[in-house]
Structures are given as C-alpha cells and as structure tokens.
Amino acid sequence: MPPLRQRPEPGSKVTMEFKHQATVTLAEVAEAAGVGESTVSRVLRNHGSFSGRTRDRVMAAVERLGYVPNRIAGTLASTGSRLVAFVIPSLSNIVFPDLLRGASAILEENRYQAVFSVTDYDPQKEEALAAAMLAWRPAAVMLAGYEHTGGTVKMLRASGCRIVEMLDVDGDALDLAVGFSNRAAGRESAAFLLKRGYRRIGYVGHDLNRDTRAGKRFSSFCETLGAHDAPLADREILAGASSVENGRLGLERLLARTPDLDAVYFSNDDMALGGYFHCLARGISIPSELAIFGYNGLDIGRVTPQPLSTIRTPRVATGQVAAQLVVTNAPPQVVDLGFELIEGATA
Amino acid sequence: MPPLRQRPEPGSKVTMEFKHQATVTLAEVAEAAGVGESTVSRVLRNHGSFSGRTRDRVMAAVERLGYVPNRIAGTLASTGSRLVAFVIPSLSNIVFPDLLRGASAILEENRYQAVFSVTDYDPQKEEALAAAMLAWRPAAVMLAGYEHTGGTVKMLRASGCRIVEMLDVDGDALDLAVGFSNRAAGRESAAFLLKRGYRRIGYVGHDLNRDTRAGKRFSSFCETLGAHDAPLADREILAGASSVENGRLGLERLLARTPDLDAVYFSNDDMALGGYFHCLARGISIPSELAIFGYNGLDIGRVTPQPLSTIRTPRVATGQVAAQLVVTNAPPQVVDLGFELIEGATA
DNA sequence: CAGTAAATTGGTAGCGCTGCCAAAAAAACC
C-alpha cells in the first residue's frame, strides 16, 4: 500500500455523532401519515390497492421525514432478494467490466442490485467467494465458464438460487448459460489462417491453467491446424495475465526461437496488440512478413493503422442476456450468442 | 394390495418446493448440535466465549446440514452492514474497473461485500442510484469526484454512513476523499510541454460536461498556457465518451482546421493513443512534427513503439486506500496520492 | 334502499439473526 499523504483532519468526536444517525422507519412514516404500516408498505411498493388520497399523504410524509426504505428488512421479510451476485475471475481483463456493464444496465432497470467479487482465476477462491455471496441470499449467482470445484457446484445447487455461467457454451450448464463457443472460435481462427495460406503458425498466450476458456480456444486451434497438416510450429506461453506487455514480450521470444513463422495466433487482443507493436518497432511488415490474429474484438483493434484481424465476441450482450434471463426468471437454457470473425488487415 | 402412496402432483406444489429450497437456519443447527441458538451464533462469528467441545459440535452440525449463514438477517439484527456501495460513472473507462479492483481486494480480506451501480456520468442518475444503494444500509458509499446534486449530498449526509469521494482532491470533501489533484495534473502537463519548447498547442477531449475531472484538468492546462503567453491554439471536443476511436477522429479534425500545431494534449490516454495511431497512419513523425501528451498512464502506452508521454495516476491504489479507510473507520480526511509524470517519447 | 360485491385499510405474526441478561457450570480461592 502506498504511503498516505494526508491533510489536516477534524477531530474524531465528530465521527461518533455522525454514526448514530436517527434512522426513519416505516412505522414512523405510518404514524406521521396517519395510516397503518401495511398501507405505507403497499404505497411504496405500488403493490396492492390504496386510494389516491392516502398515496399522497404517505408520499408527503416520506418526503417530509426523508424516509429511505430498508431493503435489508424488506428482503428478510419477503422471499426473493433482488441481489445478483457476480463472481468473476478478474477486473483487469476487459471482458469482465464489459460483462458487468451489460448486466448492470438491465439490472438497474429492474431494481436489482449487483454485488461482485473477484476470484483472480482461482477455483478455490471462487468457492470461498461463492459461499460468501450465498450468505446474501441472492436471486442469482453469475459465474464465468463451466469449470468449478465440486464444492462450488454442490453449494450452488443446494442454494436454490439461479446460476448463470457466462462466456462459454462448451459444456454442461448447471442452470442457465450465456456466451459463445470458445472451441468454435479457436477452430474458425485456425481455418481462417489456413485459408489465407499461412502454414508456419505460432501461438502466444497467457496462463492457460487459469483461463480455461483461452485453453479451449487454443486446443481446438491446434486440432484444426493438425487436421490440415500444418501443426502448430511453436508456442510461447507467459506466466502472467493477458496484457499488451506480455504480448510484445511473447512474440519477441517466439520469433527469437522460431524466426520463420508466417502467422501468430494470440490468446487475446491485448496480447495481439503487443505483438503488433513489436512488429512496428522492429519494422516487421504485417501481414506480408508476419500475420497477426487476436481474440475479443477490442475497440482499439479497429483504430490501429491496420485494423486487427480477430474474433469479436458479444461481451456486453452476454451480460445483458444473462441479466435478462435472471429478471424474467427464464427456464434453464443455454444461449449461444455466437461471435464474428473480423478479417482486418493484419492477417 | 400394496398401500397406495400418493405421489405429489406435477404442478404448482412442486414449483413451490423448488423455489423455497429448504434453507437451513441457525435454529436448526442449534437443535442438531444440541446447543442454544446464541451459542451457534457466537461460534460462527468467533465472538464471545465457548468451549472447544461445543465449537466442534457446532461446526460438525454446520458441516452436516450444509448451513450457510443468512447475512441479510444478521445485518438486520446487528448494526453495521459490511456492504460497500460503489456508485461510479462508467465501466468503459478503465479508471473505474481499476478502482474497483483495488478496493475489492481489500474489502474481501475484511469480509466486506462490494455492491455497485453505474451512473453513466449523469448526476440525476447518481442521485437515484445513491438512494437505491442507501436502502441497503451500506457501511460506506463510494463516489467519483465532488460534483453531486444537492439531493445526493443531503441524502448521503443524512444516511450516517461513510462517504468516500474518489479520484479528486480539488474541493471540499463530504467525509473521506482519496485521489489526486486533476488541476495539478493539467498544470504540470502544460508546464512540461512548455518546458520542451512547444508553443502551438492544441487539445482533443471528450465530453467535459459529464467528466468534470477532465474539465478541471483542461481548465488548469489552459490557464498555465495562458500564463506563459502560449494560449491554447485550438481545441476539438467530441460528444461521446473517451475512446481510442474518438481520439483519432478528434486529432484528424483538429489538424484539418489548424495544421501548424506542434503539440496536442489529450483528455485521456485512450484518446491520445487514437491520436498516436492517426499520426502513424498519416506518417506524421512524433514528436518532431507533432508531440502527443495523454493522461492516466495506461499500460498500453508503455508498449507502443514510442512510449506515450503522459501522467500516471494511482488508480488501483486509490481504490485500495479508499477501502482501507472504510474498513478501519478512519476519521474524515483527504488523502492525496499524487501522480507521476511520464516523459515518454511522444513529447 | 337494502344487499352484495369490490376496493381499501389495519393488525399482527413472523423472516433469521444478534445482543443483552441472567442462569448454569467450571475454575480458582481461602
């Protein structure tokens, strides 16, 4: 943690008084409005029937007292919780903010609240965090992919809340699943490169044990190459997370070892951009000397001097659909949103 | 004849059972362990005293029944809520995921839960979302910057929960504030460009009415230029959000109108990267023909063939410190984490 | 206008847990 540089501060007495704020309760509103508690509750939730006159009186009292309903109490008293728990691997990988962005818009419209925690791609941590999440009795738990510990699965199943597995459709869903096929993405990427005539193809990727979806793409990529008699020429796998820096470093190492490659497949667009920059810096001309192919379809890839050849994934839409399924309480199903291969100019 | 055991009819009954999953309660654990409810509560929270033997019995019962504590009930019964509410402008701008990332690590360690919603840079929406958040009685509300509606301020003040304003220190904090000075950033950026000898300086920015922090940077940037007899030569302000695409477009327009600029200041690194790509594509040599200066210190800016000249802001640290102040219940204060000017190679 | 249906209301029992208090058990003391 960085050192704290702080300004002069007021005394700590203030903090105490600050904490013991008198909270207005529904009973007080009822009293002030001269109606019963259940009437106030009905008016505020716009549920059940009440006359226009009482509604006005209640709303006036709410306004006057500055009443803020207590959802904790409300949730405990009723059945469903209108909390949606996201247990995601990372916030550094743009995929997840995009997912949250799509979902949060839909959730907010429906008065749901998003809670999240970050597993750092660690299944054990996922289990612990999922348990912590279930303590809030969420309406749904949103996870990435299909790979969970037995404990996680058991716990989620027992919880009775909706489970949404996002970003993958290659496997057996626990309940709901929304995403696209990573295997198909790997396959089509390989097919595209082969169709363009590349035969000496390499791979630069980040830690595959952690990001199992990148692992799925890679393995079907390799299978497809193998099936066309152009097996993967070389690979460079970096320990850290997917990043531009690792992409550049990875390509540098790969080319040092195997200089005669004619194309490189990257685990992600940020890795691919790193490779792109490496080529720019070294004067390697793209795609004539070396072709580059990414994955994700980041906006930045469209604006580079040569648009990046990649696969665009519907990340925001995945979040939206996932949220939509939850708020509509849809029956168990797998939704494959597909992806789009962007030909670009780097392959 | 064998006795007829009536099957449950397929229909509503089954659905009911399905929804209302037999949730194990603390009382059931107490019963199973042969102890009182408060004993179970004490053991689980590791609070108060109990013998090793009862702890084992309780834990065994918890394990056996698969008990998951209900935090909703716990929070209602006790005082503090261990929920921290983030009300952030956006998830597209990398700043906010970084902020969340820093905070969530600290919060998770301390068994706090992060809740978030996205205002889309709209103060009215911020007010509505803050109200919705307060309904969960969070321990703290984390916001961006100092610019809030009167209603928001009033509500937050009345709530009695901690308030953290992040990413800015130029103004009067409501309670806690963590960040850095955007005014100083604008000033230092201008000073740097002037020191390097640039005199015909332009600006490319995104919507400043919404992103008030970018507005603060811009205005002190201009003031500094003016104070050194090199007033801003031209500006191009795009309606949309900060993005690589808008940066490229903005620079193109700016140069079309005012071709003799020798340096351009961008509202953000992603905008600056767009400008950088534009120069690459048009063969404008950097920095001899045109210098580029950004803001934020994105990782990608370090990996481009020429490292981007920019100001690196402690975004993750801001989240960390903000969370730390909340979990330690620190007295009201403003923490200025400062920033770092990266000379780079583009200016 | 009685007589019934429909629309409004209020009372109250929990939701599952924690905090307080007093009771019971164990340990320490003279």
Next chain:
DNA sequence: GGTTTTTTTGGCAGCGCTACCAATTTACTG
C-alpha cells in the same frame, strides 16, 4: 468444603419490513 470469581451457556426481545387475514369503507346491483 464453602465461597467467590470466571467462563459458558440459553432464552428471548427485537431489527424493519412484508404477507396474510380480517375489518372497514365504498361502489354497485336490481
């Protein structure tokens, strides 16, 4: 052994709200 002290326990009243039901008022029949 008889106390006093300390440690462990259990009981139970809420936390603030919603769901259910019954009571009340109002609207609508013929």
